[in-house]
Each structure stands twice: as structure tokens, then as C-alpha cells.
Amino acid sequence: MILWMYLLMFYYCLGLNGAAAENTRLDRIEKCGTKCSQGLHCKPKQRYLFPTPCQNPAEGLNTTSVFHNISLSTVMRCDGRQKCSLHLRIKTVLQLSESIHGVTFCTITAGMMPHCQTFSFTRTSRERMTGLQVEIENDCTAISPSQQVQVTVKTVANYCGVTLASTYHTPQCINEDLKRHVPECITGRLSYDVNPEMKELSVNVSDMLEDRDYLLRLCHKNFICVGTGASTLIKKEQPVKSVILSYSRPLPCLCIEGWSVVTDARRVQVCPFKDRLKELWTGITFDPVEKTLLWEPSCPVTAVVSLCEKREDSVCVDLPHSSRNVGREKITFTKVDPHPKLCMKFTAGSQSWTRCPFADGRFQAWDVVVTRQQGREEVKVWSQITTTFSLRLCVKFAGHPVCQNNETHLQVEKHKAVDLNLTGKLCNSCVQVKMVGVKYAVTVIHCLKQCNQSSPDSHIITDQPTWDLTWVVVPAGVCLASIIIVTLLLHVVLTVHRRRKPNRKKERVCTSEKQVDPALDFVVSALETQPALQGGVLIPDSPHCGNEKANLISN
Template identity: 55%
Template sequence: MKMIFWFALLVSQSTLNGAAAESTQLERIASCHTRCSKGLNYRIKPDYWFSPGCQIPAEGLSSSVFQHVNISTVMKCERKQKCTLHLKVQTLLLLSESIHGVSFCTVSAGMMTDCQSVVFTKASRKKLSRFPVTVENDCTEVSPNQQLQVTVKTIPDYCNISWTTTYLTPECNSEDLRMNVPECITGRLSYVENPEKKELEIHVSDMLEGHDYHLRLCHKDFICLGTGAKTLMHKEKSNKSAILQYSRPLPCLCIEGWSAVMDAPRVQVCPFKDRLEELWFKITFDSAEEALTWKPACPISAVAGLCEKREDGNCMDLPDSLQNVSRERLTFAKVDPHPDLCMKFSVGSQSWIRCPFAGTIKAWEVVVTREQGQEDLQLQSMVTATFSVGLCTKSGGSSKCQTTKTKTVHVEEQKAVNLELTGLQCSSCVQVKRLDVKFSPTAVYCFEQCLSKSSHPEALNLTWVILVTAACLSGLIIVALVLHILQTVHQRRKQSTRDACGLTKQTDPSSDSVVSTFQPKAGRVLVPDSPLCGKNEKANLIS
């Protein structure tokens, strides 16, 4: 009989525990109470401010009086948004006549001990002696997220016969608590982003009834530091919405809301938590110290370093430049302010490249100058610096340039130095790197055309020979063309004269009748020749 009762009690207890685990809501009670096994009569005894010391256990009383103890949190509600939490303690003990009752005590940091004492009647103890009985109490009010020390003792308090454990009540992040327990009600926040105006339209729901509500924007760190954008939403306002403006969509920029009551819990929503690319800005350069600095606008675990941007778009890490990022300022000392020097930020498998000197005035560069028909290769610098300069060649379409000869060049501020490089050929490249700083990229300058320099006499002589030969050939061609034109004109004039003279001797029929009147003999009259034929005219007159 005893074993059957005990087994049924354990099965029922495990069933209740399983049901509680499956539900997300806490068990509800209409009022606090104390319950005991059927037939076990009891009364509630007032708590003692100072409990007496423990007694020596009675004969035959073992330390295994408490067979099982279960602790849970239940909720007692008067109406919506007005619920309290209570600690429910249920124990299974082996009753004997020497055990007059059970005491449930709880204590937390900074609080006095709170005990609920249940005393059994003498008749009940005698009737159920050596039987397992259950005792349950849920009249101890607790707070959310409260750590308690729970002790179950016998009455009277027998030494070494007690049960003690540590218990943590549910936190306010539980949905059930956030909707019903006043000290957990934070309200629900939703938002609509307007990136063009840099505004957030915020809507509040399920806020604590009968109270005003605070809204603000803040930067989340150990605490959420306000940005200045805030508003108070009055409880009489039917439309529970507001508009707040922001400057940058940082990942740590959050909307914070809380009820206008003392020690009210707060809710935070961070609309831009995935916008990590907004962190890599405000990189500054101190030209006097030649130092590159950056401070994260939000706390973040990342790695930052310097890299050298290549022609293929890749950025190669510079040695000894990597630093871990948290929330402190980073400084890279002795940096060459070159457009190809960039900062690289990495978070996990993602990386971002920022080049602070791109598009700015170059501190130094290699240029080709032309003067009096000659071209010179010069290294110009706006600061006093030392450089490594060398010839290099590219092969096989590779972007890497293999250095063949190098030399050190010192350049004063705002001056230029001619690079007298022997062996400079067509399509040659010059590799330059600054030596007087800690972090500097290696710049490569390639020239597709040949430089017209006095240091290349063979190329210069060949050019002059080609030019003189071309001029002579042009002159000969022009003279030949002129002679050809003159000869053609002369021949055409001569041919025209011959054609004119062949037509001078003609017979005029009208002249025959006149002549026959004056001359007795029949004959012919000669018509004068054309003016083009002078000699023939003279000959005709003589005849």
C-alpha cells in the first residue's frame, strides 16, 4: 500500500513537470495557499524573527526524511498587466510522530529570511506516521530574475535533517513576464527607416497602461549612451508613434524605450546592427607626426592593418601592421601618405578596404620633364625624404616587377632630383619606395615610349640620319616634278605653233574674179599667213 501511493505520487509529479516544460507560460494561481496530502490536517504558524537552534534528532529519525523537493515559479494576476510572481515549493517527506511540521524558508542578497511554517495536528501525525506525504506552499512572493536560497526544514528543527538549494526566478525576457508583470513590461518597438531624410518612424505597442513612455536614440556599449534624439510619448496620445533623426546608420545605434516609472526596465532595438561598413570612416592623418589614426564609432571585435594596393585591385598586407580592434583608438606611426597605402579591416571572413590618401595631393612622385628638346626622369618630393630607386622589368604579363639595379636617393623638401639611371630602355619600369618611414608602399612607374636623353647617342644619331635622308628625298622629288611640268608646257606650245603654220596657204574664190580684171593672165592670189608664222609672211611678200 505504501509503495503504491509513493509510486503514484512520483508519476503525477513527473507529469506536471513535463507539462510545465512544454508550456511557455507560467502556472496561474487565483490565490496563494498551502496544500497537504489527504488526511493530513495542518495550520499555518507565524514566522519567528529569530529561530531557535537545531535539536538532536529523535531516535530512529534518519537524514532521508525529505524524499523529493520541487521548486517552481507561478503567477498570480488581479487583471491584465498586474500580475505578481510566487515561489511554489512542493516536498515529499516520510512522516513520523516526532516531526510536527515543515518550514519553507527563502533568503536573497540584502533581504531578510522569509519563512512559511506548516504545523500538523497530533492526530494526523499519528495516523500517517511512516507514510510518505506531500506538503505544498506558494505564498512566498518573489521578483523576476531573483536568486534565492531555499531551505526546507522540519519542525522542530532537527540538526542535519534539512534540504537546501539555490534557485533563480525567471527573467523579464520571458514573453509571459513581459506582457503581464509590471516591472517587466517594456512595450514593443517597431520602426520604419527613411534613409533619404535620415529618420526613424517608431511605433510603440503593449506599453504599460496609465503611464507616459520615453523614446530615445543611443549608442550601445556597456550602457546605451544617448545621442540627443529623444521624445516623451504621453499616455493620452492615441497614436503611439514618434520620429527621431540620426546622423549615421551605425551598427550600435539603437532605439531605447521605457515606461515613465521608477526603475522601469528598458527595451532596445538596433535597426542597423548589420551595417558594419559604416564603421570604417574618420581616418585621420597627422602630417607633422606622419601618423595615421582611427577610432571605432562602435565597440567591435575586428582586426585592422595597413596594406598596399596593387594594379590588379588586390591589397597586400604590410608586415607588422596588424592590430586588434575593440573600442580604443588605433595609431600607425611613421606612415608614407601615398595613394596606394590603405587600411584593411577584417571581421570574421569579411574585409573592407579604405584608402585615405586616394585623390589627394601626392607627397612625392616620379615625373618626366622636357627641356631644350631633352627628356629627364625626376623624383619630386614635397617633404624631405630618402628613397630606394631601381630599375625593374615585368615578364610574362605578371604584375610583379623584378628589380635589377637599385640605389638610394635623398630629396630635399620642395625639390626635384634627376634620376640618372643607366640601362634605362624603351618600356622600362622604375621601382620607388620611401625608406625613412615605417610603413610605405612600393610604387612602380613604367614608360611605354623611349626617353629622348643625351645619355642615348645612338638613338639620337639615328634620328638625325633619318630626318636628313627624308629631307633630301623630298627635295629631289620636288625638283623632278618641276622639271617635268616645264618640259610638258614647252612641248605643248611647240605643237600648237606647228598646227597654226600648216594652214597659211589657202585659195580664196572671191579673189579670182577681181584678179582677172587687173591681170591678163590667169593666176592665184596668196592669202597672208597667220601672225603666228612671221617668216612665212615675209617669204610670201618677197615672192
């Protein structure tokens, strides 16, 4: 049962599609002509260059009920599969009377002279059908696709005020029947395959004009399609109508354009990358001297560009007053702080893309530097240029810092680092740093991760430059080592000099009275090699050698 229902729905949909396709097909005629109601004989009359002036209606003629209707449509006359022409079919219904001898159909198109055709009724048939409604039809007016035609129907004789007018728009070349059979609408059909690795498009052409060569090229589509290189010719004799076209970037406005080699030929374009909008968000440039950020769209696009600040959670928050609608000109942002967190956001429809031109740090002018030493954090503002920063102290609640109203300005010299000297128990505190003097700048927020144990009464933010301890410790160490080395050298020189004094008599006396105790021998040897010590000091005996060789002096 389900299968039968499915088949029934399939054939029903197929029938609808077939009916829709059939409705686009125009009526065919073998030759043009004029038809009148049965029994009414009409024949064309000689054309006049200028229309005859109107005259007052005949007595008894009801001017409001002469014409009842006018119908306009397009028909096609063909001499071959691709050699068809269009004609305008005009139908009207009128109330025939003795004073009406015929009708005139006049058509006017833009830039053309009026074209009028007059048809007269024979006297016999006119007398026989007076008082009846008759129908007159003519399809000999040649028209072109996409025309606006004004049609006026008049009586013969031309009675003033007895006319019927209408405006008609002829079918456009988008009509499938015209695209296949009318030469000026035949553009050929393009199909393609993309090779992204080789950046090539394989293009095939079908349904082109059989007796004409064909041209293909790549172009950037705007109001017109501007070519990106030379065109490629396909000869009508070629059995396989295909070529390979190379491209550089898969832009959404990059299209394949084809047309027959005839004068004023209609062209067809297909755009393989029309959905690749992300390819447009490139080509951002920065002028570091003027501090100007520039971007120019490679293709026409309806979008909004803004500057934003990228947070740690990768969300980019729009900067105030930075939105620009994309037009045909460059998008310019002046006085920009080239910080790595400053980005450009592109929004087209419901989609957004973010590009950060300073993410590589190539133009970074300043930064907040954090170092940790001995359980405390040191926060410094470092800058490559002399500039001013605004500082705000914040308290962190539920992950979001809330800043105080007071604001401090900090002057930083070129190639210097200024310590913010955040002290005290500030585990829940943050500091906001922002460059002053630019129009578009990001705010760097640093929140303390360690508690700085220090006096709570010390200043929270200072602008005194921080001196590196290395510049103090290293010179002091060098000076102290030099003093120690010089002192030791002087001591060695004095000791050697004193030992070389000639005092042989005292040596003999001292030697003859020398102690024989082994323990004293150790003390004497120590005195000879180490004249003085700090704390407990061993001092050599006086020149008068007594019973003792040395005295131990203790502090």
C-alpha cells in the first residue's frame, strides 16, 4: 500500500513538472497572418507612413462598447532547431456596426517608429454581421526578447476616443524555450570540475550555436565581468568542447564566462566558488607610521566590518564606534593600537569571521610583563615607544573584574619597563592597562594569581622605574673580590719580608732552649705557617725567647 502511494505521488509530481515545463513552451506558427471570425472576411490594406487623423464618431455609434477585450501573447516561428523568431499575437473583440469598416493594430517599442497594420472588412461580410461581436487576430508583428511593447487598437474609420490600448512585456532569454531555439538567446551551457590542488577548472560546453565558434574565459563578476586573462577559443569543428582554465584564488566572484563568436552575443556565467566568502577576508594591511589599518574587498559583498578585542575565551568583543558597511571603497581605521589582541570581524548575513592581523606580534608596541620571584609577582608595563597608558584597579567577582572609578595615567619611556608595584593581599585584584592617544585600543587585564605579602599601606600603583638587581649585585661582587685579592697579596709580601730579616743570634738562643714536648712542636709549626687568626689568634713569641714558644690569646 505504501509503495502504491509512493508511486502515485511520484507520477503526480512528475505530471506537475511536465505541465510547468510545457507552460514555458511557446506556441508555434508556420507562417504569420490575420484571422477573423467565421463569416467575416478581412484583408490587409496599404500602409501609410503617417497615421490618419481621427474624426468625430458616426451618429448612433456607442464609443464605450465598441471594443470588449484585447489579448497579447508571444508565438514562435522556426526555420530550424536553432533558427526561431518571435512574433506578437494580437487578439481583440469588437461590436461590429455599419460605420466600422475595419481595425488598425499599432505597436510601439523603445527607440522605434510606430508600426501599424490596417485590416478592412469586405462590404458583404460587414453588412451580414453588423450588430454581432467579432474577433480579429494577427501575429505578424516581429518582436525581440525582453521588449516592452505598447499596443493600440483603432477603428477604421479612425473615430476619436474609440481606441483600446495595452502594454506587453515579451519573454526574456531565461525562458528555456528561447534559450534552446532563438539564436540571440542561445549562450551555450557550461559545466565544470574543480581541481583544487592544481588550481584548475575543467570546463565543458554544450548546446552552443552549431555554426559558430565559442569563447571561454575567467572573470571577476561585478556590474560587468572583468576578465582575468586571455580568452580560450573552442572551434565549432572540435568533437569535444572542453578546455582547462587555471585560477589563482577561489574567490566568490570568480566566474567562467562563455559566448558565441557573433556580434553582441549574449554571455553566460557560472561561478564555481560563489559560497566561498571566507576567501574575501584577506589582504589586511597596516601602515605603522600613520597607524592605519586598511582592507579592500576583492569582490562585491554585502557585509559589515568592525574592530574587536579578543578575550582569553576566544570571544571577540566589538570596540565602540568601529562598525563599517562594506562598499566599493577601502575600509580604513586610523589611530589603531597594533596589539595582538586587536582583530577585525567580518559579518555577512548570519555568519561571522575574525582575522587578527597583529597576532604574530610583528607590530606590537607594548605589553604587560609578569615575573614571579620568591613567591611574589612583579607586573611591569613595557613599551617600544614613549607613550601614556591608563591604569585602573579592579576587583574580581565571579570571574569578571569590576574596576574602580579612579583612573591613573602612566608615562612610559621608549624601551623602558615601569613596575606597577602591586603589593598587599591582592589575590582578588586585577589591573587594566590601555594605551592612551589612539582611537582604537585594546585593554589588557592582569589578575594576580599569588598573594603579595607586603605592607598594606604601600602604594598600589607607582610609576617609578624598576632597577634590575643585577646591575647592583654584580659590580659589588667584583669590588669585594678585588679587595680580598689585594689584601691577601699584601699579607703574603709582608710575611715573606719579615721572615728574611737577619737575626741569627736570636735564632741560636731560641734553638738551644727549644722545648722537647711533641705537643709543643705542633704549636710551633702552626705558628710558623699561620701567623694570625681571627677569633682565637695565635701570635708569634716576642723577640725575647722565654720558656714558652707561643701564647694562645682567646677573645
